Amino acid sequence: MIFEKLKTEIETILLDNNKSKDELLLNICELLEANIEYYNWVGFYFKNGDKNELKLGPYVGEPTDHTIIPFGKGICGQVAVSNENFVVPDVAAQDNYIACSITVKAEIVIPIFVNGENVGQIDIDSNTPDPFTEEDERFLEFVCAKVAKII
Template structure:
């Protein structure tokens, strides 16, 4: 699916009258259905005042990683660094939390509201080296638009 069509579908979801949780669930489903190598798509958000992330809406296989301490794994590192993190081959990453044997790569993009990192979108792929600059730009756009919900 081309980015303009995907962006149009995203705007339709964001403008809907649904609750935020339903919108986020639809966004994860849209991304997973639109991009063949997006095998797991989910949102993690800061868990209150705790130094951890809590899994919110996702599309893909269930994960036991519903709480991730800051600093642990790719998501936990992004919670501290406030920077995008792309891992093209998870076997080369020391601080990686495996969500399943099928996962070969991961991209995590933070979500900022008023300059504060409130959460992130996390994409796992069963393919090694699938992510391009286009993925990063698309997911930054998604995070920018999702931030407007908060």
């Protein structure tokens, strides 16, 4: 399965002490986007200091205007408040969705916890309707747990 292979590659990326945190995160984004056909935009958002908002970190995919997202707004903002995974099979069916691109059909957001605190999240958009499975969730939880160790 592709996820098992990617887990090893993610662990290898994170062992590179010669790169900055942002470079490592970008390498993870690039790896996921290149290897999982339905991952069309992959990025990280992090809590913006003491503000109740998220700030865009490293990402790959179409440029986005959504560099700051208030807590509670959009899928990412909701995850910042709920502290729970959010899988959206059809973004058009979501009232509180921030459209990044008309090509996006589905989204998955998984929080990153450090010492029990939600410090950020990985956000993935897909141009494929309803592509995300429980395997994606478990895999992305693994990615977030590994990323939490370098933050």
